[in-house]
Each structure stands twice: as C-alpha cells, then as structure tokens.
Amino acid sequence: MRTVYKFCIAAVLAMSASSCKKYLDLDVENPNREDESNFWNTGENALEGVNAIYGNFYRNGPSRWLPYYMDVRSDDGYSTSPWNELRSISGLNITNYNFEVQSDTWGHHWRGVYRANQVIANVPNIEMDAALRDRYVGEAKFLRAWYYYNLVTIWGNIPLILEPSQPNDKPSQVPQEQVWAQIEKDLTEAAAALPPSYTGEEIGRATRGAAYGLLGRAHLQQREWQAAADALAWLVTGPGATQYSLLPNYYDNFRHTTENNAESVFEIQFKQRPENSGEDAPTSNVGTSRAPFFAPPGHGFNDANMHRWVTREFLQERTVAGQRDPRLAVTALYDSTDERGPNFTSVYGFTFAEKNYDANTSNRVWYRKYLNDELRIREFEVFNGPKNFRSIRYADVLLMYAEALNNLGQTANAYPFVDRVRQRAGLAPLSAVRPGMNQAQFQQQLEHERITELTGESTRWNDLARWGYFDDPAKLAILQARDPEFANFQIGRNKYMPIPQSEIDINVNLTQNPNW
Known part of the structure; x- marks a missing residue:
C-alpha cells in the first residue's frame, strides 16, 4: 500500500502558515508501515492476528448490544429507555434500521468475521511451529463460527464470506443452511486442532470443549438432535466430563474473582482499564460496557428491565431445605431480591426502600447478572466493567444435552443431567418429584429449567425460536400474555431483524428480510 504525504514548500522555507500557497503531492512508500503485504510473516504476526479477533469482543456490538437482541427482545425483558430506537429493539417495532445499535451489532460482528478470515487465509503460509500454527487457525475458525452463529440467528438471511474482504466486494446472501453447514465445518475442524485447556496467560482462549459446546448448540438450534447429542457428549460423557463440573456456588459464575472456572466452557475476557483510550491500541478499553445500560436508576440508564413473571418461575418450588431458590437473588434485582423485602434488599449499597423509587419504578425488576453492584457501592456503573461474559456454561451444556436426548425419545436417560443442575441449586431431583414424564411433559419442564438457570445470559431468544414460539400462533399467544410488546410480533417478519x-443501499446484491 502507498501513503500520500503533502508537504507545504513555503513552510519548509520557514514562511508563515498563512502565506503557504502552493502544495506538492508526493506519492511515496512509507517503509515503516505494516500492511497486508508485509505483515503475515512470523509466528508473532500470527499471534497478533488471532488476538485481534478476540480484541473485537470489547466493541459495542458483541459486548453492549448483543444482550438486547438475545435477552431484552425476548419475552423475559422489555425496555424503558428514553432512546426511542433502542426501545424499538425490544418493542419489536423498529423503524430506523440504521441506528447505532443496529449498525454496531451488524458491523462489529462482520469485523470479527473479517479478522478471522485474515488469520485463516494467511497463517497456514507462515513458517513456524506447525502445532501452534494449527492451533491459531483453529481458534480463528471457532471465533468465526461464534460470530456467524449470532449473525444467522439475528438476521437469518446473510452472506457467507470466507476470504478476507476487499473494498469493492458486494457479497450476496446464501441459504441459511449453507451458513449453518460452514459453522459446523469450522467447529469440527477447530475441535480437532484446539487443546482441551490452557495455562497461565493463555487461559481464556478457545478450547476443544468450547468448540464442541458451540457445535452442539448449533446443531440443537437446527433441531438436529442426534448431531447435537454427539457433539455435547464430548463434554458430558466423553473426555471432557472430567474437565468440567458445576460450581457449588451458583453466584461464582458471575463474579470477576472466580472467572475461567470448572463450569466455564467459553468466556469472553474483559478487564477494567482506562476508558476512551482508542481502538486496537495496547491500552484500549478492553472492559465491557453492558452494565450501565442494564443498571437501575441512579446507577445506570435503566434501559433494560426484566418482566416480573420471571421471578415467579423461581418461586414455584422450594429447596429441599425449605428455602427459596438461591438463583433468584443472583438473577434479578428488585424489591424482593432479599426474601425479607425492600428494607433488606441491597441496591448498590442502599436498601431498596432507601432508594425511594417512584410508583412506576418500585415494581420493576432488573437483570442482575453482570451488574457490578457488589463493586460499585453507591456509585454509577462503569463503561469498562471487569466481568467476563460466560458465553457457554457447563450447566447450559447439561440442559442442552438433556433436550437432545428427550427429542431422541430417550426421556428417561435425560433426567440425570437436569437433576445435576437442579441439585446444585438445592432443589430435589426431577426423578424424585416428577418421575415418568413423557416427551412433551419433559420439554415443558426443560423450558422452566432454562428460565431459572439461564435468564439474562443471552440464550432466551434462540430458545424460543428453537421451540417454535415464533412460528405457531398458539405459542405466540403465550408470549403475548407474558410480554405486551409481543403484540407487535408478526409471524414471518419478527423472527429476524431487518x-x-x-x-442494502451500497450492495445491490443484498435483499431486505421479508416484510421489513
């Protein structure tokens, strides 16, 4: 590449800037500039290229806005934001398809795909340690699959780009089945190349278990039950079964002091560092900016709320010790996060009663997971929070495996994996309280179990899609009863975002999604 420098001849002659009349354009090579033509040469370059894919996670699309598509847009959330366009995501009535949240989430995911494509295309040609080279490519394939999984489940009809993009490219959309097939291919190849675990500063990179976990999730989303069970089996009954386990304390899955633990299959790494420090620099903000948008008034923007019906799911049964399900206090921040009520419930160091919320706010519920309320005592949330996002947890793997088995007609064999999740929360095993369920009954129970275990972890929208709630008028009516915003949902339109x-304006080969 060439860089054009402009020199003011008069300035060189020490004349005043105001008298500078003539300019000379010089087209010269900058010998110190790295670009595509001279970068991909060493093992260090390969590592830097892979790290750049991970570095994309801190951008607003994957970090701040993805939960709006996966959680708040679902039936368990709604928005009270004064920002009309942000509120329209959960309201299912978006009219400005170009506003910041849309463009960030779309653009930052494609930026991740582009960076992964660079590694996959260039690193195999570098002369370096062969095993390390294969691992780097495996990491890039896992991360490309991660980005494509979100793109295809949010927008449905998308291009499939597998080579580094060029400025004049105008890719066409492909059938969704083709995108899913590439996701499966990438993850299968990644699983073969990635190690089961890392040590030291390498902890947090994609592992073999992460590849199998995301592969199982991809097959499950397509209702490919046997393929899902086969992929997840590596973690549940195969070699990974000794590596992963449920933590005794559920809350430890959402603390910054207990990250990358035995329950973590894949975590997005965040670290609190100085804000507003540029993009892709050694001191760039690599924290997550999710919390300010999810926190309650006085500590955040109160843009995202949880429906109160979710809290009642946790109250359907008590633990074997007669106590409330402990996951409720971790999942929801509201007047009764402490079972004793607003005089005992802590909100960033205040009691809920002390906050003296108005009539509208006092009945609200906020997603507590990934807030920093135990760190930001009596303070406003930060835009560079330190908490890792647990993208795949082992509890999710167990519930997905049980779902796959149930849909294969192996309901009795699915019980133990749900029991493990319930018993960690102190609940009686299903095999004791609801033995002998048929397939349909077990599915209904699984839907409840995924609410109490995974609410606020960006799984809900795709759960509902997989279970057919967006295609069946009778099921859609259930969502409408829970969440009035679903009155705006139109079958054949709102399953995917516009x-x-x-x-579309700059690419004649793109077609808008149906009915938008």
Whole structure:
C-alpha cells in the first residue's frame, strides 16, 4: 500500500502558515508501515492476528448490544429507555434500521468475521511451529463460527464470506443452511486442532470443549438432535466430563474473582482499564460496557428491565431445605431480591426502600447478572466493567444435552443431567418429584429449567425460536400474555431483524428480510 504525504514548500522555507500557497503531492512508500503485504510473516504476526479477533469482543456490538437482541427482545425483558430506537429493539417495532445499535451489532460482528478470515487465509503460509500454527487457525475458525452463529440467528438471511474482504466486494446472501453447514465445518475442524485447556496467560482462549459446546448448540438450534447429542457428549460423557463440573456456588459464575472456572466452557475476557483510550491500541478499553445500560436508576440508564413473571418461575418450588431458590437473588434485582423485602434488599449499597423509587419504578425488576453492584457501592456503573461474559456454561451444556436426548425419545436417560443442575441449586431431583414424564411433559419442564438457570445470559431468544414460539400462533399467544410488546410480533417478519438499510443501499446484491 502507498501513503500520500503533502508537504507545504513555503513552510519548509520557514514562511508563515498563512502565506503557504502552493502544495506538492508526493506519492511515496512509507517503509515503516505494516500492511497486508508485509505483515503475515512470523509466528508473532500470527499471534497478533488471532488476538485481534478476540480484541473485537470489547466493541459495542458483541459486548453492549448483543444482550438486547438475545435477552431484552425476548419475552423475559422489555425496555424503558428514553432512546426511542433502542426501545424499538425490544418493542419489536423498529423503524430506523440504521441506528447505532443496529449498525454496531451488524458491523462489529462482520469485523470479527473479517479478522478471522485474515488469520485463516494467511497463517497456514507462515513458517513456524506447525502445532501452534494449527492451533491459531483453529481458534480463528471457532471465533468465526461464534460470530456467524449470532449473525444467522439475528438476521437469518446473510452472506457467507470466507476470504478476507476487499473494498469493492458486494457479497450476496446464501441459504441459511449453507451458513449453518460452514459453522459446523469450522467447529469440527477447530475441535480437532484446539487443546482441551490452557495455562497461565493463555487461559481464556478457545478450547476443544468450547468448540464442541458451540457445535452442539448449533446443531440443537437446527433441531438436529442426534448431531447435537454427539457433539455435547464430548463434554458430558466423553473426555471432557472430567474437565468440567458445576460450581457449588451458583453466584461464582458471575463474579470477576472466580472467572475461567470448572463450569466455564467459553468466556469472553474483559478487564477494567482506562476508558476512551482508542481502538486496537495496547491500552484500549478492553472492559465491557453492558452494565450501565442494564443498571437501575441512579446507577445506570435503566434501559433494560426484566418482566416480573420471571421471578415467579423461581418461586414455584422450594429447596429441599425449605428455602427459596438461591438463583433468584443472583438473577434479578428488585424489591424482593432479599426474601425479607425492600428494607433488606441491597441496591448498590442502599436498601431498596432507601432508594425511594417512584410508583412506576418500585415494581420493576432488573437483570442482575453482570451488574457490578457488589463493586460499585453507591456509585454509577462503569463503561469498562471487569466481568467476563460466560458465553457457554457447563450447566447450559447439561440442559442442552438433556433436550437432545428427550427429542431422541430417550426421556428417561435425560433426567440425570437436569437433576445435576437442579441439585446444585438445592432443589430435589426431577426423578424424585416428577418421575415418568413423557416427551412433551419433559420439554415443558426443560423450558422452566432454562428460565431459572439461564435468564439474562443471552440464550432466551434462540430458545424460543428453537421451540417454535415464533412460528405457531398458539405459542405466540403465550408470549403475548407474558410480554405486551409481543403484540407487535408478526409471524414471518419478527423472527429476524431487518438488515441495516445502509448496507442494502451500497450492495445491490443484498435483499431486505421479508416484510421489513
């Protein structure tokens, strides 16, 4: 590449800037500039390229806005944001397809795909340690699959780009089945190349278990039950079964002091560092900016709320010791996060009663997971929070495996994996309280179990899609009863978001999603 420098001849002659009349354009090589033509040469370059894919996670699309598509847009959430366009995501009535949240989430995911494609295309040609080279490519394939999984489940009809993009490219959309097939291919190849675990500063990179976990999730989302069970079996009954386990304390899955633990299959790494420090620099903000948008008034923008019906799911049964399900206090921040009520419930160091919320706010519920309320005592949330996002947890793997087995007609064999999740919470095993369920009954129970275990972890929208709630008028009516915003949901339209119109305007080969 060439860089054009402009020199003011008059300035060189020490004349005043105001008298500078003539300019000379010089087209010269900058011998110190790294670009595609001279970068991909060493093992260090390969590592830097892979790290750049991970570095994309701190951008707003994957970090701040993805939960709005996966959680708040679902039936368990709603928005009270004064920002109309942000509120329209959960309201299912978006009219500005180009606003910041849309463009960030779309663009930052494609930026991740582009960076992964660079590694996959260039690293195999570098002369370096062969095993390390294969691992780097495996990491890139896992991360490309992670980005494509979100793109295809949010927008549905997307291009499939597998080579580093060029400025004049105008890719066409492909059938969704083709995208899913590539996700499966990438993850299968990644699983073969990635190690089961890492040590030291390498902890947090994609592992073999992460590849199998995401592969199982991809098959499950397509209702490919046997393939899902086969992939997840590596973690549940195969070699990974000795590596992963449920933590005794559920809350430890959401603390910054207990990250990358035995229950973590894949975590997105965040670290609190100085804010507003540029992009892709050694001191860039690598924290997560999710919390300010989810926190209650006085500590955040109160843009995201949880429906109160979710809290009642946790109250359906007590633990074997006669106590409330401990996951409720970790999942929801509201007037009764402490069972004794608002005089005992802590909100960033205040009691809920002390906050003196108005009539509208006092009945609200906020997603507590990934807030920093135990760290930001009486303070406002930060835009560079330190908490890792647990993208795949082992509890999710166990519940997905049980779902796959149930849909294969192996309901009795699915019980033990749900029991493990319930018993960690102190609940009686299903095999004791609801033995002998048929397939349909077990599915209904699984839907409840995934609410109490995974609410607020960006799984809900795809759960509902997989279970057919967006395609069946009778099931849609259930969502509408829980969440009035679903009155705006139209079958054949709202299952997928509209593609940003700006993308369609510059690419004649893109077609807007149906009915948008």
